[in-house]
Amino acid sequence: MERLQKVIANAGVTSRRKAEELIKEGVVKVNGVVVTELGTKVSGSDKVEVRGVALDKEEPVYFLFFKPKGVISSVSDEKGRAVVTDYFKGEPERIYPVGRLDWDTSGLLLMTNDGDFANAMMHPKHEIDKVYTAKVKGLADKINLRPLTLGVKIDGRITAPARYNIISVNPENDSSIVELRIHEGRNHQVKKMFEAVGLPVKTLKRDKFGDLDLTGLRIGEYRKLSKKEVSRLLNYKSV
Numbered sequence: 001m002e003r004l005q006k007v008i009a010n011a012g013v014t015s016r017r018k019a020e021e022l023i024k025e026g027v028v029k030v031n032g033v034v035v036t037e038l039g040t041k042v043s044g045s046d047k048v049e050v051r052g053v054a055l056d057k058e059e060p061v062y063f064l065f066f067k068p069k070g071v072i073s074s075v076s077d078e079k080g081r082a083v084v085t086d087y088f089k090g091e092p093e094r095i096y097p098v099g100r101l102d103w104d105t106s107g108l109l110l111m112t113n114d115g116d117f118a119n120a121m122m123h124p125k126h127e128i129d130k131v132y133t134a135k136v137k138g139l140a141d142k143i144n145l146r147p148l149t150l151g152v153k154i155d156g157r158i159t160a161p162a163r164y165n166i167i168s169v170n171p172e173n174d175s176s177i178v179e180l181r182i183h184e185g186r187n188h189q190v191k192k193m194f195e196a197v198g199l200p201v202k203t204l205k206r207d208k209f210g211d212l213d214l215t216g217l218r219i220g221e222y223r224k225l226s227k228k229e230v231s232r233l234l235n236y237k238s239v
């Protein structure tokens with residue numbers, strides 16, 4: 001027996017929190033009867049409907065995707081632009097991205113149909129490290145990057161201390177390549193952090209999420225996560 005909100009979230013319909021709202025709204029039925037009680041437990045033989053549509057029972061699945069640039073981190077786009085789920089047409093589950101990468105950012109993006117997992121990965125308390133490689137305009141050095149290690153103000157709030165590594169500095173074309181490790185996931189965070197220290201981002205790639213990286217994948221490819229990798233992410237401890 002599982003809690004109703006978990007069953008709805010696991011079916012890939014929505015997150016557990018949203019599922020709770022749906023239950024409270026009175027649009028969820030179990031065996032034909034509206035249920036508004038959050039703790040209700042259901043088993044595999046119970047028929048669950050959300051707004052009159054029966055849940056297909058989906059096994060949770062987890063993928064690591066090498067997102068190309070020029071693709072939206074969404075399941076659909078009203079203007080018909082490329083979205084990340086276009087790359088998963090062969091997978092029967094209703095999967096969606098865990099958080100988002102900007103349209104022009106490439107790199108590691110997790111995809112799942114497990115709403116609880118997605119919420120856990122994005123919850124600030126998990127502090128999962130993400131490592132990005134940014135090509136920036138300007139010459140990076142210890143002095144101009146130092147504020148990133150202390151915290152910079154973006155959208156009125158100071159960022160958590162980040163770690164950086166200068167990969168290369170190219171005075172001929174006034175650009176640098178810098179790796180940045182952060183554990184927050186604010187909107188356009190990396191671009192805004194570099195902007196705040198006067199080094200605007202030209203290209204951005206996410207190389208790591210927790211202890212996962214893109215080894216073995218080419219742009220646009222994906223692979224399944226093993227059970228061990230999923231449980232390591234759920235029990236993640238920063239290095």
Ligand code: URA
Nearest residue numbers: 102105188189190191
């Ligand atoms: N930070 C950004 O600015 N963009 C991304 O896509 C991810 C992190």
